Amino acid sequence: MRRIFITVIGLFLLGNSIVAQDSKPGKTQFMVRGYGHAGLDYYKTPDGKDISFVGAAFSPIFLFKQGNRFMFETELEFELQKNELEIGLEYANLMYVINKYLMVRAGKFLLPFGTFMERLHPAWINRLSTKPLGFGHDGISPASDIGIEFRGAAPIGGTHINYSVYVTNGPRLKDGSEEPDEAGMLNFQNYIDNNNNKFVGARIGYLPLYNSSLELGLSFYTGKVGDQGSVYEDVRAFLWAADFSFVKQISPIKGILDIKAQYNQTNVSDAYYPVVEEARDSANLFTFNNLSRAYYAQLSYRPSMAGKTFLKNLEIIGRYSKLKTPEGSNWGSDVSELTFGLNYWISWRQVIKINYAFINSEGGPDAEEGPQTQKSNSLFVHWAIGL
Amino acid sequence: MKKIILIFTLSLAVAAIAIISSSCTAQREIAAQKSGAELWAQNCIRCHNIPSPPSYTDVQWETIGLHMRERANMTSGQIKKIVAFLQTAN
Numbered sequence: 472m473r474r475i476f477i478t479v480i481g482l483f484l485l486g487n488s489i490v491a492q493d494s495k496p497g498k499t500q501f502m503v504r505g506y507g508h509a510g511l512d513y514y515k516t517p518d519g520k521d522i523s524f525v526g527a528a529f530s531p532i533f534l535f536k537q538g539n540r541f542m543f544e545t546e547l548e549f550e551l552q553k554n555e556l557e558i559g560l561e562y563a564n565l566m567y568v569i570n571k572y573l574m575v576r577a578g579k580f581l582l583p584f585g586t587f588m589e590r591l592h593p594a595w596i597n598r599l600s601t602k603p604l605g606f607g608h609d610g611i612s613p614a615s616d617i618g619i620e621f622r623g624a625a626p627i628g629g630t631h632i633n634y635s636v637y638v639t640n641g642p643r644l645k646d647g648s649e650e651p652d653e654a655g656m657l658n659f660q661n662y663i664d665n666n667n668n669k670f671v672g673a674r675i676g677y678l679p680l681y682n683s684s685l686e687l688g689l690s691f692y693t694g695k696v697g698d699q700g701s702v703y704e705d706v707r708a709f710l711w712a713a714d715f716s717f718v719k720q721i722s723p724i725k726g727i728l729d730i731k732a733q734y735n736q737t738n739v740s741d742a743y744y745p746v747v748e749e750a751r752d753s754a755n756l757f758t759f760n761n762l763s764r765a766y767y768a769q770l771s772y773r774p775s776m777a778g779k780t781f782l783k784n785l786e787i788i789g790r791y792s793k794l795k796t797p798e799g800s801n802w803g804s805d806v807s808e809l810t811f812g813l814n815y816w817i818s819w820r821q822v823i824k825i826n827y828a829f830i831n832s833e834g835g836p837d838a839e840e841g842p843q844t845q846k847s848n849s850l851f852v853h854w855a856i857g858l
Numbered sequence: 859m860k861k862i863i864l865i866f867t868l869s870l871a872v873a874a875i876a877i878i879s880s881s882c883t884a885q886r887e888i889a890a891q892k893s894g895a896e897l898w899a900q901n902c903i904r905c906h907n908i909p910s911p912p913s914y915t916d917v918q919w920e921t922i923g924l925h926m927r928e929r930a931n932m933t934s935g936q937i938k939k940i941v942a943f944l945q946t947a948n
Contacts, residue, residue, distance in 0.1 A: 502921045536921045544925060568924075571934045583931075590929065596906045624933045633931035676931065683900045718904050727903070819907040857906070 498538050503858070505531040505546065508594035510824075510853030517845055526853070527551050530561065530593070540568040562615055573623040579662070581615050583622070583635045583674040584690045585712035585733040587767075588614040595857035598729070598771050599812050600826045601849075603792035605735060605765020611796065612710055612735040612765065613659045613692060616640060616670070629681040634674070641670030644696040646703050647744045652801045654744035655761050657696060657708060657737065666704060670694035676714075684719040688712075696739065708739045725776040734766040747801060759799030767792035773816075788812035788826075796834075804834040820857035826850070894943025897936050905930060911947035919944045 509526030528550045535543040544566065548559035564578030581589040587606050591597055592614075605611045618639030625632055643661035647654025672692035679685055690712040697703025714733040721728055739761035746755040769790040777783050793807045812826040828849040892900075902908045914922060923941035926932065932940075 500917055500921045502918055504922070504925075534921050534925055536924055539924070542921075542924050542928075566924075566928055568927075568934075574928060576928070590905045622928070622931060624931045624936075626933055626935065631933065635931070683904065686904065716904060720903075816907065819910050820913075 500534075500536040502534045502536075503531055504534065505529070505858045506593045506595045506856060507858070508853055508855035510600065510851060512600075513850040514847065515849070516847040528594070531858070542566045572625045573621060576620045576622065577618070579615055579617045580620060580637075582613050582637065582639070582672060582692070583620075584613050584672060584692055584710065585674075585714040585735060586676075586686075586688060586716065586731075587714075587733050588612075591731070593857070594853070594855035595820055595822060598769065598786070598788045598814065598824075599790055599810055600824050600851035600853040601810070601828065603733075603765070603767030603769075603790065604794035604806055604808050605763070605792070606733075606767070608660060610659075610735075610765060611657070611737045611763040611794070612712065613642065616642075616659070617662050618669070631678040631683065633676040633678075636673045637671075639670045639672065640664035641668070641694045642696055642708065643698070644703055644706055644708075644739065644742075646698070646701065646742075647747075651745065651747040655739060655742070655759065655797065655800050656802060657739065666695055666697065666699040668695035674712075682719070684717055686714075686716040688714040690714070697742075703742055706740050706742045708737065710735070710737045712736070720775060722776065724772070726772055726774040729771040729773075730769070732766070732768040735764065737763045757799075759797050759803075761797050761800065763794075763796045765792070765794045771812075784816045786812075786814040786816065788814065798834075804832060806830065806832040822855050824851065824853045824855065826853075892939070894939035894941075895947075898940045898943050901930065901932060901936060901940070902926075909944075911944045914944075914948065916945045916948065919948070 507526075507529040509528070510524070511522070512525045513522045514520065528548070530546055530548050532544065532546045543564070545563035546561040548557075548561050550557050550559075560579065562579050562581050564576045564580040566574060566576045568574045583589050587603065592602060592607070594600075602610075608614055616639035618637055620635060620637035622635035622637075623633070640662060641664070642657040642659045643665045645653045645656045645658055670692060671694060672690065674688055674690035676686055676688040679687070692710040693708065695704065695706065696708045697706040712733060712735045715731065717728070717730045719728060720726065741758055741761070743756040743758045746757055767790055769788065771786055771788040773786040774782050788811065790810045790812075791807070792810075794804070795806075796802055796804050808828055808830045810826055810828040812824055814825070815823045817823065826849075828851070830845075830847045830849065832845045832847075899908055919941050923937050923944075927934065927937040
C-alpha cells in the first residue's frame with residue numbers, strides 16, 4: 472500500500488517538475504490533474520444522530536499525451552473507508568483522434584450513459600456534496616466499464632451534435648447465490664466478462680442553440696447479464712437515460728442559471744430467483760418485475776454579475792432526486808431526497824459547500840416485515856478542490 | 859429489440875430536428891465566426907466554472923485541450939480555438 476502511494480506521489484512530483492523545467496517541450500507531454508475533498512457530515516435518522524469528519528479523498532488524474540492525436544489517461548481514487556485506505560481505478564484508457572469528427576477510446580472508461588457520471592460527478596464540479604440517488608458506483612446505472620468506444624462531435628450549421636457508440640463487457644446479474652438479498656440486481660463493477668455476450672451502448676447529444684447553452688441527450692445500454700451456462704444466461708438488461716442541461720449567464724437576473732436533469736431506467740428481463748431462506752431449492756423460487764428508475768433535477772444560481780466579489784462567489788442550489796427499485800424484490804425501495812445548498816467559490820476550481828438534505832425512504836433490504844417509512848436529514852459541509 | 863428501435867428512432871428524430879433547425883444561414887455564420895474567448899465562455903461553463911487562463915502553461919493547456927475534447931465531446935474546431943485563446947491570455 473505504501474509503495475503504491477509513494478509511486479503516485481513520485482509521479483505527481485515528476486509531472487510537475489517536467490512542466491517546470493520545460494523551456495522547449497517535446498511531443499510527449501505528461502500532466503497530473505485531479506481533485507480532492509474533505510468535510511464534515513451530520514446524519515439524523517430515527518436510529519439516532521451521527522456526526523463525523525469525512526474525506527481525505529484524493530483522485531489524481533494522469534494524462535500522457537504523445538503528439539496531437541494520442542493520449543493515455545487514468546484516474547485513481549484514494550479514500551479512507553472504515554479505517555482502511557481503499558484504492559480504486561476509476562478509468563484507464565487509450566485515446567486516439569481518428570479525424571475531425573471521430574476518436575476512439577479503449578480500456579476502462581467512464582460511460583457516456585447520460586452525463587452525470589461522465590462529466591459532473593467530480594467533487595469540484597458536482598454542485599452538491601452527494602450524488603443523486605441511484606447514481607454512482609452503487610447505483611442502478613453504469614459508471615464505467617472495459618471495452619472500446621467511438622465518439623465525436625460535429626457542427627451542423629449553427630448547432631452541434633455529439634455522439635458515442637461503445638461495446639463493453641457489461642454488468643453481471645446477481646442471481647442470489649452469493650448475496651440472496653440482492654437477487655436480481657446488476658453488478659456494474661464486474662469487469663471480467665461473465666458471458667460471451669457484449670453490452671452495446673450509445674449516446675447522442677444535441678445542442679440546438681448557437682451559444683451551446685442547451686444540451687439534450689439520449690442514451691441506451693443493453694446486453695445479456697447472466698452467467699454463461701447458468702439458468703440465467705439468457706437474461707437481458709436494457710437501460711436507457713435522457714439528460715438535459717441548460718447553463719447560461721442571463722443579464723436580467725444578473726447571474727448564471729444552471730439547470731440539469733437526468734432520468735435513468737434499468738429493465739432486467741424476467742427470471743426466477745431462490746427464496747432467501749431456501750437458497751437453491753428449485754421448489755422455492757420467486758420473481759418480480761425487475762424495473763428500476765432513478766432521476767434528478769437540479770437548479771443552481773450564481774450572481775456572477777453582482778457588484779460585490781463576495782456575492783459573485785456565492786451560489787445557491789436545489790436538487791430533487793428519486794430512486795425506485797423493484798417492488799417484490801428483496802431490495803425494493805422508494806427513496807426521495809430534497810437537497811438545498813449554499814456554495815462559496817474560493818476560485819474557479821475550489822469551493823466550500825454547505826448542503827442540507829431531507830430524505831424519505833420506504834422499503835429496502837431491511838423491510839422484510841412490510842414497507843417501512845423513514846425520514847432522515849443530513850448536513851454536509853465540504854471543501855473540494857480541482858487540481 | 860423494440861426498445862432499441864425506439865431509441866434509434868428518437869435519435870434519428872433528434873438528428874432530423876438538428877438538421878432542420880441548423881438550416882438557418884445566419885445562425886450558421888454566427889457560429890462559425892465565434893472567437894476562442896466566446897467558445898471558452900460558452901462551453902467550459904456547461905460542466906464547471908470557466909477556467910482562468912493563467913492557471914496553466916501553454917503546454918499544459920494543449921494537454922488539457924485534448925482531454926477536454928474527449929470528455930466534453932467538443933468539435934476539433936472548437937477546442938483548437940479555445941486552446942489558442944487560453945495560450946494567448948495566460
